[in-house]
Amino acid sequence: MSYNGFLIKTGDYIIPADRYIRSDSYQAGVSLRTVDTYTDANGCEHIEATEPKTISISFETPALLTGAEFEALMAQIRANYTEAETRRSTVTAYIPETGGYITQSARLADVTPSVYRISGDTVWYNSVRFTWTGGAYDG
Secondary structure (H helix, E strand, O other), X not given: OOOOOOOEEEOOEEOOHHHHOOOOOOEEEEEEEEEEEEEOOOOOEEEEEEEEEEEEEEEEOOOOEEHHHHHHHHHHHHXXXXXXXXXXXXXXXXXXXXXXXXXXXXEEOOOOOOEEEEEOOEEEEOOOXXXXXXXXXXX
């Protein structure tokens, strides 16, 4: 499967890239889980990898999202948690290395926005980093 019009989806929510993903910040990859790594008598390294492989996805928002815009994004992400207490959801992400998508149960790391400015009742944030790390392979 090739690129299909979105970078990341959490549950049923496709995060709008044009609104919430700074264009130069999207990173997605797959980490191998190794069972046995050894070097044979000829000096050749052997690596035995297993499924599941773990995805890691991160991006930053554009700077100067308002409090209302940030809360709208977080509300959609929270609405799609499968385990709210661990911030876990089913994530489908475009993986540039493979040119396709991988779906896994993944946990959202701590989100720590920093305030850029406050004026009246409006808050603006600096760019905010979002990172999901996968666990079990879901298909």
